[in-house]
Amino acid sequence: MTETLTLLTGGATVGAPRWLHPGAWWIWALGLGAAATRTTNPLLLGLIVAVATLVVSARRPQAQWAGAFGVFVRIALVVIVIRVVFAMLFGVRIGATELFALPTVGLPEWMAGVTLGGPVTAEMLYIAVIQGAQLATLLICVGAANSLASPVRLLKALPAGLYHVGVACVVALSLAPRIMVNVRRVMLARRMRGRPTRGLRAAAQAAVPVLESSLDDAINLAAAMDTRGYGRATATTARERALQATLVLAGLVGIALGLYAVLGASGWGWLLLGLGVVMAVAGIAVAGRRIPRTRYRPDPWGLPETLTAGSGVLAAIAVMVFATTSLTVPLSWPTLPPVAVAAILLAASPAVLTPSPPLPWRTS
Amino acid sequence: MSQLHAVPLRARTLGALAGVSAVGVIAFFWPFVVAPTSIAADHATDAPWFFALLLPLVVAVLLAEVSGGGADAKGVAMLAVLAAVATAVRPLGAGVAGLEPMFVVLLLGGRALGPAFGFALGSLAMFTSALLTAGVGPWLPFQMMAAGWFAMAAGLLPQLRGRAEIAMLMAYGAVASLLYGFLMNLSFWPWALGQGSELSFVAGAPLAENLGRWVTFNIATSLGWDIPRAILTATLTLLAGPVLLRAVRRATRRAAFDVPVRFETVESVTSERA
Amino acid sequence: MISFEDVSFTHDGAQSAILRDVDLTIPEGDLTLVIGRTGSGKSTFLNLINGLVPHFTGGTLRGRVTVAGMDTRTHPPRDLAGSVGTVGQSPRAGFTTDTVEDELAYTMESLGFAPDVMRRRVEETLDLLGLTTLRRRSLDTLSGGEQQRVAIGSALTAGPSVLVLDEPTSALDPAAAEEVLAAVHRLVHDLAITVVMAEHRLERVIEFADHVVRLDGPLRLEEPAQAMRGHGLQPPVVRLGHALGWDPVPLSVRSARRLAQDLRHSQPTAPARRPAGKQVADVMSATVRFGQITALADVGVRLNRGQITALMGRNGAGKSTLISLLTGSRRPQIGQARVGGTDPADLQGRQLLERIAYVPQDPTDLFYTDTVAQECADADADTGFPPGSAWNRLTALVETVDPRTHPRDLSAGQQLALALAIQLSAATDLILLDEPTRGLDYPGKAVFGQWLQDLADAGSSVLVATHDVELVAVIADRVIVLADGEVVTDTDVRSALTSSPTFAPQIHKVLAPLPVLTVEEACLL
Incomplete structure (x- = not known):
C-alpha cells in the first residue's frame, strides 16, 4: 500500500x-x-x-x-x-x-x-x-x-521553562524498564532464600531491594547531573523573579475565576479565562529565560x-x-x-x- | 522529627499549588455548579475535552514552578527515580486500572519528601506511565491531577511515627484510593453518558439530585473495582509500608537534602551556608 | 592544575575527619592514580576535585582546593562542569538521556554551548573514543565497556582540562577494560588532559600512572614504584618483584619479563590443585533461546564436590544464563539440569536452601530487612536451624560487624559475607556466585578467596562466574570458558589460563611458557 x-x-x-x-x-x-x-x-x-x-x-x-x-x-x-x-x-x-x-x-x-x-x-x-x-x-x-x-522527542521539544520536568521525564522513561527487570531479578533471588515468590507478602518484600537500589541510583544520578552542569542558572534580578511569580499566580487565579464565570454563564468569563491562560504561558516563558541551556540537533x-x-x-x-x-x-x-x-x-x-x-x- | 521538604514550601509554591488545585476542583466538579444557561451545559460531552486541554497547562505551570524554582539536582533526580519506580510497578497491580502498587509508591514518596514534591511525583508518575505504555488520552490530565492530590495529601497528614503512622497511612490509602476512583468517574461522567440518560447530570438541578445520580453512576460502573483496590492498597501499605518508608527516609538522609555545608580555614570558621 | 592546601574533610555528624591534612599539587597533563583500602576515602578525594564534596554531600571542608584556578569553596559542581569532567563508579546510573549522541551533548546543552560547536565537539568525541558506529544506539543496548567510553566521552565534550574517573574498569571484563584504558591513555598523551583516577585493580592501571597518591599512606604524590612498597595493595607482578628482591620493583609485565629471564629456565614444581570429588550437578546438552538470540547452545557441564570451578567469558557470553539453569530459575528449552539428581526448578523452600546457595551479582538483592541481626534471624527461620546459626556463620567470616547495621551500609566484602552466611546451611552441595569480587580490594579479595577454598575443602562444589583472572589463578581448580553461548574451554585451571592470552594472569605472562600462575608458585621455582 x-x-x-x-x-x-x-x-x-x-x-x-x-x-x-x-x-x-x-x-x-x-x-x-x-x-x-x-x-x-x-x-x-x-x-x-x-x-x-x-x-x-x-x-x-x-x-x-x-x-x-x-x-x-x-x-x-x-x-x-x-x-x-x-x-x-x-x-x-x-x-x-x-x-x-x-x-x-x-x-x-x-x-x-x-x-x-x-x-x-x-x-x-x-x-x-x-x-x-x-x-x-x-x-x-x-x-x-x-x-x-x-x-522522548516530544519531551525534547518542551519549552525551556519545562526543561527540568522534561529531564525528570526522560530519566524516568529510561529507568522504568530497567526497574521492571530488577523486580524480576529480585524475585529470583528471593526464591533462592527459600521463600515463596507469589502473593502480596512476596511482592511487598521484593519491593525493598528494588526501591533501595533505585534510590541509590537516584543519588548517583543527582551527583552526575550536578557535575555535568545541570541546574546552572543565569543570574536573575529580584524583579524578574517577582514578575514570574506574579504572572504564574495571577494566571492561575484568572483561569480559576474565568472557568467559574463561564460555568455561571457570565459573559466576561471567557475574557478572564483567556487572560489567565496568556499570563500562565508567559510565566512559563519567563521561567525559561533563567535557563541558559541550548539544544543539540532539535x-x-x-x-x-x-x-x-x-x-x-x-x-x-x-x-x-x-x-x-x-x-x-x-x-x-x-x-x-x-x-x-x-x-x-x-x-x-x-x-x-x-x-x-x-x-x-x-x-x- | 519534622517533615522534610525536598521541594521547599515557599509562599509562591504554596500559592501555585492552591491555584492549580482550584482549577482542578472546577475541572472535576463542574457538573454540580454549572448553570443551565452556560455554554458548558449545552456542550456537556465537549466540556471534558476542553478541561483535558486546559489541565495540562496548569499542571505544567506547577511543575515548572516546583522543579525549576525550588528543587535542585537531588530533588529532580529523586523525582525521576520515584516516578520510574511507580511507572515500573504499575503493571503489577490487579484489575483494569491496576494502580495499587503505584499508589503505595506515591503515598510513601509524598509522605517522606513533602507535599509539593508529592504533587509533582503523583502527576509526573501518571504522565510517564502513560508515555511508556503510549496511553496518552483525554483521561490523562485528570489522572495527573488526582494522583498529584493523592500524593500531596500524604505529605500533609499529621507527623506521626511508628505504628500510628502506618495505621494512618493504611486508612488514608484506602479512603484516598476510593476517592481517586470516584474522581475519575466524575471526570468522565458527562463524557461517557452525555445528557439525556437517567444517570446524566442535569444542569442547574439541586446538588442532592445530581449527587444521587453521580453516586448511582459510581455504583453502576466501578464500585466493584474501587473497593477491592482500596483494600489492596491498604494491605500493601501494611505489608510494605514500614520498611519501604524507612528505606525512602534513609535515602533522603543519604541524599543530604538539608545537611549544612561548612567551610573552615585553618585558623577559624569563615562561612556557613545551609 | 589541582592543588590541595591543608585540606581536611569531615562528614556531617561524623566524629573524625575522613581525609586529614592533604597538601599536594597534581601537575597538568599527568595521570594520577589514587589508591587506598576500601573506605579510605578515595571517592571523597575525587569528589573534592569536582566540588561534590562538600556542596553535594554536606559536611565540613577545612583548607582549600583549587582546580584550574577556581576555588571549590566558591564554585559548586555545576560551575566547575566546564573544567572538570567526572565519570562515576557506575556509568549507567549517571546517564540522563537515552541515546549515545544525546548523552555526549548533554553537558554542553546544560552549559549553553552554541549548536554548531556542539555538533562539532560531538563528532570529534565520537571519533576520539571510537564510538562512531554507536552514535544512534540506545544506551541500554551498549556493553559495559561501551557505556564506560560513552560516559568518558560525555564528560569530555565540554572541553574540561581535568578528568576524574572513579573505578573505571572494576566492572569490566579484561578486553573491555583494555579498551577503556587505551582511550584514557590517549587522552593523557594526545590531549594533555589531567586525569585523576581511583582503581582497585592495580594490575590493570599501575603501568599507566605518572604518580600515585596513597590515602592510607603518606598523602603526597609518589612515583609509582616508590608507592608500591611495603603495604597490602600490590598487584601480582609487584608482589613477585618484592618476593624475589628485584630492585627497582617492576610495574609492568614487560619490565618483569626482562628481570625474570633466568627464572624461566628453571623446572617448575607446580603443586596440584584439589581433585574432583563426586558429581553434584550436571547440565546436559542445554539450549536456551531468548527470541531470536541463542544464549546457550548445547552446553554440557558437570560439577564435582570439593572443587572450585571458575566460569569465564565476555559479558553476554551466557555465564548468567548457565547459572540460572543451575539455580532452577529457568529451564532450558532443550536438555536439562540436575542438582543432586533432581531438577533444580522443582526445588522449593528448605529443599532448595539445603542444596544450593546462590550469591547474585548484587548481594543486596537478598536483603529485605534493615538490620544485619534481623536478616540473620530470618535466615534461621528459613533454614530451620537454631537461632544464631546464621550470625555465627557470619562472624566466622568477618569478625567485627555491628548487628544493628543496615545491610546496605556494610562494605562490599561484608555484604558478600552476609549473603554467604544466610545462604549456606550445613550440607550445601552447590555454591554459585555471580561476579563476587566487584568492589573488593586485594586484602578483601584474599580473604574472600580463602572462604571459598575452605568451603571447597569441606566438600562443597563452588562455581564462580568472574572476570577476575588473578582470583581464578589463586583459588580455582577448573575453568570453563563460554563464548557466544558455547563451551570453548573446560579443563583444569593450569591448562586453561596458560593457553589463552586474554585469561593469562600476570605471573604467567611474566614467566611464560612455564605453567606458573601465582606469586606463591613462582617463589617455589
Whole structure:
C-alpha cells in the first residue's frame, strides 16, 4: 500500500528518513479528532478512522510505543459498547421503533429515583452507537498520535521553562524498564532464600531491594547531573523573579475565576479565562529565560510538518463549517458533504508527504 | 522529627499549588455548579475535552514552578527515580486500572519528601506511565491531577511515627484510593453518558439530585473495582509500608537534602551556608 | 592544575575527619592514580576535585582546593562542569538521556554551548573514543565497556582540562577494560588532559600512572614504584618483584619479563590443585533461546564436590544464563539440569536452601530487612536451624560487624559475607556466585578467596562466574570458558589460563611458557 502510494507520487517529498516533529503529529491528530466531535455523520466518522489508520500504517516507526494504536482501537470499541449498554439500561426512551423491552427495576429514592430498563428502540440504539462512535473516533485519532510521535522527542521539544520536568521525564522513561527487570531479578533471588515468590507478602518484600537500589541510583544520578552542569542558572534580578511569580499566580487565579464565570454563564468569563491562560504561558516563558541551556540537533519544523499540521487543522475547520450535525428524531439517511469529505481525504496526505521514520538500530 | 521538604514550601509554591488545585476542583466538579444557561451545559460531552486541554497547562505551570524554582539536582533526580519506580510497578497491580502498587509508591514518596514534591511525583508518575505504555488520552490530565492530590495529601497528614503512622497511612490509602476512583468517574461522567440518560447530570438541578445520580453512576460502573483496590492498597501499605518508608527516609538522609555545608580555614570558621 | 592546601574533610555528624591534612599539587597533563583500602576515602578525594564534596554531600571542608584556578569553596559542581569532567563508579546510573549522541551533548546543552560547536565537539568525541558506529544506539543496548567510553566521552565534550574517573574498569571484563584504558591513555598523551583516577585493580592501571597518591599512606604524590612498597595493595607482578628482591620493583609485565629471564629456565614444581570429588550437578546438552538470540547452545557441564570451578567469558557470553539453569530459575528449552539428581526448578523452600546457595551479582538483592541481626534471624527461620546459626556463620567470616547495621551500609566484602552466611546451611552441595569480587580490594579479595577454598575443602562444589583472572589463578581448580553461548574451554585451571592470552594472569605472562600462575608458585621455582 505504502509502496504504491510512494510510486504514485513519484516519491515527491519523501526525502531521507527522519523523525517528523512530534508536535506536527499531535496537531494533525487533534485536528482530526476535533472534526469527529462536530459531526454525527457515520460516513464522515468512518472516513476519519480510515484516514488515521492509513497514516498510522504508512508512517508508524518500529518502536515499542508504536503499538499503541491497536490498544486505542480496542478501547474505542469498548466505549461504544458501554454507551449502548448504558443507553439500554438508563437511556431516555425516545423513538417509535421498539425492538424489544427489558424488565424495569425502580431504584430507591436516594439513588436519584432512577428507573432501570424499559423498551429499547432502534432510534435509541442508533443514537447511542453514533455518540459512542464520535468518542471512539476521537480516541482513535489520539491513539494515532500516540503511535506516530516519539514520546522522548516530544519531551525534547518542551519549552525551556519545562526543561527540568522534561529531564525528570526522560530519566524516568529510561529507568522504568530497567526497574521492571530488577523486580524480576529480585524475585529470583528471593526464591533462592527459600521463600515463596507469589502473593502480596512476596511482592511487598521484593519491593525493598528494588526501591533501595533505585534510590541509590537516584543519588548517583543527582551527583552526575550536578557535575555535568545541570541546574546552572543565569543570574536573575529580584524583579524578574517577582514578575514570574506574579504572572504564574495571577494566571492561575484568572483561569480559576474565568472557568467559574463561564460555568455561571457570565459573559466576561471567557475574557478572564483567556487572560489567565496568556499570563500562565508567559510565566512559563519567563521561567525559561533563567535557563541558559541550548539544544543539540532539535527536530526541525519544515514543509512536511506544516503540511501535516495544516491538513489536520483544515479537516477540523471544514467539518465545523460544512458538516456540523446533531442527532434528531426521526432519523434520516446521512449524506456526504463534498467539502468536508475532501478536507478529511486531504488529511491522509501525510501518509506520503512526510519523510518515513528512521529504522531502529538492530542488535547483531 | 519534622517533615522534610525536598521541594521547599515557599509562599509562591504554596500559592501555585492552591491555584492549580482550584482549577482542578472546577475541572472535576463542574457538573454540580454549572448553570443551565452556560455554554458548558449545552456542550456537556465537549466540556471534558476542553478541561483535558486546559489541565495540562496548569499542571505544567506547577511543575515548572516546583522543579525549576525550588528543587535542585537531588530533588529532580529523586523525582525521576520515584516516578520510574511507580511507572515500573504499575503493571503489577490487579484489575483494569491496576494502580495499587503505584499508589503505595506515591503515598510513601509524598509522605517522606513533602507535599509539593508529592504533587509533582503523583502527576509526573501518571504522565510517564502513560508515555511508556503510549496511553496518552483525554483521561490523562485528570489522572495527573488526582494522583498529584493523592500524593500531596500524604505529605500533609499529621507527623506521626511508628505504628500510628502506618495505621494512618493504611486508612488514608484506602479512603484516598476510593476517592481517586470516584474522581475519575466524575471526570468522565458527562463524557461517557452525555445528557439525556437517567444517570446524566442535569444542569442547574439541586446538588442532592445530581449527587444521587453521580453516586448511582459510581455504583453502576466501578464500585466493584474501587473497593477491592482500596483494600489492596491498604494491605500493601501494611505489608510494605514500614520498611519501604524507612528505606525512602534513609535515602533522603543519604541524599543530604538539608545537611549544612561548612567551610573552615585553618585558623577559624569563615562561612556557613545551609 | 589541582592543588590541595591543608585540606581536611569531615562528614556531617561524623566524629573524625575522613581525609586529614592533604597538601599536594597534581601537575597538568599527568595521570594520577589514587589508591587506598576500601573506605579510605578515595571517592571523597575525587569528589573534592569536582566540588561534590562538600556542596553535594554536606559536611565540613577545612583548607582549600583549587582546580584550574577556581576555588571549590566558591564554585559548586555545576560551575566547575566546564573544567572538570567526572565519570562515576557506575556509568549507567549517571546517564540522563537515552541515546549515545544525546548523552555526549548533554553537558554542553546544560552549559549553553552554541549548536554548531556542539555538533562539532560531538563528532570529534565520537571519533576520539571510537564510538562512531554507536552514535544512534540506545544506551541500554551498549556493553559495559561501551557505556564506560560513552560516559568518558560525555564528560569530555565540554572541553574540561581535568578528568576524574572513579573505578573505571572494576566492572569490566579484561578486553573491555583494555579498551577503556587505551582511550584514557590517549587522552593523557594526545590531549594533555589531567586525569585523576581511583582503581582497585592495580594490575590493570599501575603501568599507566605518572604518580600515585596513597590515602592510607603518606598523602603526597609518589612515583609509582616508590608507592608500591611495603603495604597490602600490590598487584601480582609487584608482589613477585618484592618476593624475589628485584630492585627497582617492576610495574609492568614487560619490565618483569626482562628481570625474570633466568627464572624461566628453571623446572617448575607446580603443586596440584584439589581433585574432583563426586558429581553434584550436571547440565546436559542445554539450549536456551531468548527470541531470536541463542544464549546457550548445547552446553554440557558437570560439577564435582570439593572443587572450585571458575566460569569465564565476555559479558553476554551466557555465564548468567548457565547459572540460572543451575539455580532452577529457568529451564532450558532443550536438555536439562540436575542438582543432586533432581531438577533444580522443582526445588522449593528448605529443599532448595539445603542444596544450593546462590550469591547474585548484587548481594543486596537478598536483603529485605534493615538490620544485619534481623536478616540473620530470618535466615534461621528459613533454614530451620537454631537461632544464631546464621550470625555465627557470619562472624566466622568477618569478625567485627555491628548487628544493628543496615545491610546496605556494610562494605562490599561484608555484604558478600552476609549473603554467604544466610545462604549456606550445613550440607550445601552447590555454591554459585555471580561476579563476587566487584568492589573488593586485594586484602578483601584474599580473604574472600580463602572462604571459598575452605568451603571447597569441606566438600562443597563452588562455581564462580568472574572476570577476575588473578582470583581464578589463586583459588580455582577448573575453568570453563563460554563464548557466544558455547563451551570453548573446560579443563583444569593450569591448562586453561596458560593457553589463552586474554585469561593469562600476570605471573604467567611474566614467566611464560612455564605453567606458573601465582606469586606463591613462582617463589617455589
